[in-house]
């Protein structure tokens with residue numbers, strides 16, 4: 001059972017429909033294995049904790065505009081294993097990350113070469129549960145080159161791989177991503193193919209890979225489609241995530257989809273597999289993921305500091321009474 005439900009109850013009168021849905025999954029724990037918290041607010045962290053999210057994975061990705069130098073990659077990777085993990089812990093959520101060179105920036109070859117030199121300094125750090133997110137965007141030769149190099153790195157480090165599949169020509173890009181992973185002798189059980197849809201899921205499951213689905217408004221998958229997919233394919237090797245980032249996205253996509261699955265009569269054991277356990281099983285192969293540590297995170301003290309800084313700015317008091325509407 002997950003605690004921390006008092007905030008949800010107090011919201012009932014204002015966002016009734018939403019809470020009625022989330023009420024159905026009260027007490028369940030969730031793991032969101034793909035979310036870009038660097039782009040999100042403290043309100044998101046609080047809402048996620050209140051909805052039962054106990055752990056997350058933040059894949060390294062593109063920031064919305066290209067980086068111009070190696071130092072910004074270094075600082076970003078450092079923030080994923082440092083400040084962002086600390087920030088998450090202040091809301092009782094265990095934060096893991098995957099480290100990699102994203103597909104889009106693989107096309108800047110000068111910089112990509114330098115980033116490849118940097119990656120081995122980060123992938124062995126505590127809490128890094130894989131290489132990611134890597135793969136294809138426009139399916140260019142440069143993207144393929146750095147995808148292959150990073151697969152080799154994952155193989156050598158014995159780390160799971162989190163594969164971003166392209167929006168355009170998705171089916172072709174997804175199949176190509178799996179074929180290349182097999183060429184590099186990766187075990188499909190170590191490879192999480194992300195952003196699947198109805199067109200790709202069968203190919204991914206039939207080849208023995210993990211199939212991740214991103215519940216993202218308007219572009220990737222809606223959660224009613226996801227319910228239909230779980231009804232059709234079951235819960236084996238399937239996981240869902242929010243991939244919430246700086247775009248119009250929803251950090252509560254995992255608990256909301258769990259609630260919808262419950263409303264549609266999907267058994268709780270299957271809901272638990274796709275919203276919690278399967279992601280744990282896949283990424284625990286890194287040897288860096290420990291369930292007992294994230295279930296032990298409930299005792300939080302927002303006055304704690306990371307490198308001298310806390311999340312409390314200029315004399316703020318830690319949040320104690322979550323139901324208060326007073327902003328002091």
Ligand SMILES: [Zn+2]
Pocket residue numbers: 034036059061133243
């Ligand atoms: Zn992403």
